[in-house]
Amino acid sequence: MANEIKIDPKILGEILKFGKNVIEAPKLVAAPDEIKLETTPYDVAHREDKVRLLHYKSTTEKQSHIPLVIVYALINRYHILDIHPKKSWVRNLLDQGLDVYMVDWGTPTNMDRYLDFDDYVNGYLNNCVEFVKDEANVDQVSLQGYCTGGTIATIYSSLHPENVKNFVATAPVIDGWRDTTVISNLAKHIDVDQMVDNIGNMPPEFMYYCFSILKPFEQGVEKYVKLFQNIEDKNFVDNFMRIEKWLSDTPPIPGELFRQWIKDIYQNNLLIQDKMYVGGKRISLKNIKMPLFTQVAVGDHLVSPECSMPLHYAVASEDKTLRVYPTGHVGMIASSLSQRKVLPELGQWLKERS
Amino acid sequence: MKSESTQNVAEYYKHLSLFWTDLIHLMSTKPQAMTSVGPMRNFAENSKKIAAQLIDANEDLMEFNKHLAEYYKQLTDTWMESQKNVNFKAPEIPNDAEQYEAYKRVWIDIFDNDFTELFDSEKFGENYGKLVAKELELTKHWNGIMDVMLKSANLPNKEEIDEVYKELHSLRKRVSKLESEAHKKVKKNGE
Numbered sequence: 001m002a003n004e005i006k007i008d009p010k011i012l013g014e015i016l017k018f019g020k021n022v023i024e025a026p027k028l029v030a031a032p033d034e035i036k037l038e039t040t041p042y043d044v045a046h047r048e049d050k051v052r053l054l055h056y057k058s059t060t061e062k063q064s065h066i067p068l069v070i071v072y073a074l075i076n077r078y079h080i081l082d083i084h085p086k087k088s089w090v091r092n093l094l095d096q097g098l099d100v101y102m103v104d105w106g107t108p109t110n111m112d113r114y115l116d117f118d119d120y121v122n123g124y125l126n127n128c129v130e131f132v133k134d135e136a137n138v139d140q141v142s143l144q145g146y147c148t149g150g151t152i153a154t155i156y157s158s159l160h161p162e163n164v165k166n167f168v169a170t171a172p173v174i175d176g177w178r179d180t181t182v183i184s185n186l187a188k189h190i191d192v193d194q195m196v197d198n199i200g201n202m203p204p205e206f207m208y209y210c211f212s213i214l215k216p217f218e219q220g221v222e223k224y225v226k227l228f229q230n231i232e233d234k235n236f237v238d239n240f241m242r243i244e245k246w247l248s249d250t251p252p253i254p255g256e257l258f259r260q261w262i263k264d265i266y267q268n269n270l271l272i273q274d275k276m277y278v279g280g281k282r283i284s285l286k287n288i289k290m291p292l293f294t295q296v297a298v299g300d301h302l303v304s305p306e307c308s309m310p311l312h313y314a315v316a317s318e319d320k321t322l323r324v325y326p327t328g329h330v331g332m333i334a335s336s337l338s339q340r341k342v343l344p345e346l347g348q349w350l351k352e353r354s
Numbered sequence: 355m356k357s358e359s360t361q362n363v364a365e366y367y368k369h370l371s372l373f374w375t376d377l378i379h380l381m382s383t384k385p386q387a388m389t390s391v392g393p394m395r396n397f398a399e400n401s402k403k404i405a406a407q408l409i410d411a412n413e414d415l416m417e418f419n420k421h422l423a424e425y426y427k428q429l430t431d432t433w434m435e436s437q438k439n440v441n442f443k444a445p446e447i448p449n450d451a452e453q454y455e456a457y458k459r460v461w462i463d464i465f466d467n468d469f470t471e472l473f474d475s476e477k478f479g480e481n482y483g484k485l486v487a488k489e490l491e492l493t494k495h496w497n498g499i500m501d502v503m504l505k506s507a508n509l510p511n512k513e514e515i516d517e518v519y520k521e522l523h524s525l526r527k528r529v530s531k532l533e534s535e536a537h538k539k540v541k542k543n544g545e
Contacts, residue, residue: 010451049526113516114523123530130534134541182473189483191490198490198497200516213473217465222458 021231029237032245037079040091042102046131050106053128054078055135059094066165066354067099067136069129071156073147074257075207076250078104081146083242083334092339096347098354099136103128103149107251113200115254117261118279121155129156129163140165142350146333147171147303151265154311155278158287166353167288168346169311170295171303171329176266179307181300183210187266196259201252211247214301243330272310288315293349295342299328321349364416368409375405403502411495418488424481428472436468 045055053069070090072078081089081102093100103125108115132141143164145153150172157164176184195202212220223240230236253261270276276283294312296305305324312322323345327337379402440461448454472478501511510518 006449008450008454011454014451048530110515111519111522114520119523119527123527127530127534130537180474182470185474185479186482189479191483191487194487194490198493213469215466216469217462222462 018225018228021228025228025231028231029241032241032248035241035245037077037242037245038082039085039088040082040094045101045135046128048124048127050108050112051124051128052104052106053131054102054104056090056094056100056102058099059091060097062097063099064097064351064354066138066140066142066350067101067132068093068142068144068168068350069132070100070102071125071143071145071149071153072103072105073149074105074152074253074261075148076246078102080243080246080330080334083246084239087239087334087336087339089333089338089343092343093347093350096343096351098347098350101128101132101141105251108201108254109252110200113196113255116256116259117152117155119254120152120257121159122279125152125156126160126163129160133163139163142166142168142354144168144170145172147329148173148261150174150308151261151271154271154285154288155276155283157290158283158285159278159281161287161290164290166291166293166350167317168293168295168350169308171297171300171332172294172308172311173265173303174314175269175272175307175310177269178304178310179266180304181302181307182213183302184266184304184307186210186213187262190262192259192262192267196255200255202255202258203252204250207250208248243334272314285311285314286316289317291319291353292317292321293346294320294322295325295332295346296322297325297327297329297332299326299331302329319353364413368413371409372406375402400502400506404499407495407498407502411492414488414491414495418485418492421481421485421488425485428478428481432468432472433465436465439464439468 040056042054042056044052046053070078070081072081082091085091090100090102105120105124129141129143133139140163143153143157143166145151145168147170150169151174153167154169154172154174157167173179176187227237227240230240264270264276268275271283272285274282274284274286292312292315294308296308298305300308309322312320323342325332325337325342327335332338332342379399443464444457444460446453448457497512501513504511
């Protein structure tokens with residue numbers, strides 16, 4: 001027959017195998033709820049309202065003198081920095097002899113809608129740093145901020161430079177007008193006053209929407225096809241489910257903090273222009289004179305390198321390093337590349353200055 | 355944009371309905387005031403407030419639908435354009451496993467690029483911003499209706515609860531500041 005469609009038996013075989021994998025998936029894979037994301041043991045060293053300061057148990061006998069306080073982002077949760085024993089940011093730093101603390105912002109509720117940058121920077125974060133200084137008996141700490149946590153840590157380092165010995169900015173959101181991601185396009189067009197006045201905290205659903213428009217076909221379709229194709233590969237499935245669980249759990253952002261975040265960073269771009277105010281004080285990036293290590297990822301589609309890199313050029317630090325890695329926003333902190341390249345460089349840099 | 359005649363018709367019906375609800379409210383309050391006290395009078399007042407919210411919500415709903423239609427149009431247009439680009443780049447129907455893989459890759463790359471371009475565009479951002487704004491307006495009307503109902507049930511409404519939250523926030527801040535000052539004093543005395 002002239003119109004006969006020929007189908008490669010290999011394709012048919014693939015389709016049949018795919019169908020079998022879909023049916024067998026529940027037998028082979030744990031449900032996201034059954035997966036525990038934290039892998040490295042820690043103590044809750046300090047609590048204030050819903051914020052917790054986690055102190056990770058050291059894995060080496062000799063430790064660097066200056067503790068490292070990691071300021072996690074406002075989006076999703078801190079678990080990504082300890083997502084898998086073999087890809088854990090925290091464990092790697094512990095193994096390099098660093099004393100690691102992490103700020104977990106918790107889950108804000110409606111009652112927290114009036115929390116703003118002042119509360120986060122001069123309240124919670126400052127109290128965490130003061131606690132670490134007391135506990136470790138030091139005058140200064142090393143501070144690392146990731147993503148939006150990088151912005152909070154930047155503001156902190158400008159307002160409280162006396163407390164920060166070294167500052168590590170990992171994909172920080174700094175220059176909103178230069179950000180080329182679709183997130184910044186939405187952020188520039190939403191009426192944030194109306195949103196906060198009407199619904200209070202930024203709802204997680206808004207963030208899930210933002211995630212859904214980031215490479216929608218690769219991230220929304222292809223990766224699930226890959227999951228079922230690789231359902232028998234335990235390692236692949238374990239990694240996949242951990243990241244998926246992490247991605248699907250983002251807390252609300254306190255309304256007033258979100259309002260200032262969108263207006264001052266994305267819409268009016270005040271931080272990089274030294275015009276942003278927090279707690280009645282102007283944030284000048286020139287106050288940042290301590291050693292600075294900026295890490296950015298070329299393929300970052302959440303915070304573009306153009307948005308993060310201006311920090312490196314705006315500060316007054318004489319000892320400053322900028323590293324650009326061939327990976328993405330999550331790849332920079334939770335991948336084999338981060339274990340192989342990003343973390344050894346960071347650990348070395350910190351140890352030389354601690 | 356809404357045409358002038360549609361606008362006029364909407365305005366007319368808004369006026370008509372407000373006129374009658376207002377008039378009925380005024381007329382009904384007189385005998386009610388004489389014959390009833392408390393809840394019945396409140397009920398008449400509440401009905402008017404709820405009616406006003408519903409009328410305004412209707413107008414916002416029209417605008418919301420307009421932006422929602424534009425939102426889906428943008429997605430559909432981009433989909434059609436992407437499919438055209440895929441057909442141009444890979445005109446043959448794949449008939450073996452390798453070709454199929456290559457076709458899939460081309461399809462995903464083109465669709466991701468075209469959609470990212472859309473999401474990054476001014477026209478998408480503008481329409482999305484207006485869509486969310488109208489959705490929030492509708493939420494505001496719903497909150498307005500809830501406020502009336504909560505008030506009639508003698509329960510605190512959103513505004514009153516927000517006031518409590520604000521007060522709590524300010525108290526927490528003061529307590530934290532006092533704690534921090536006390537801690538500093540203790541530390542200083544201990545040294």
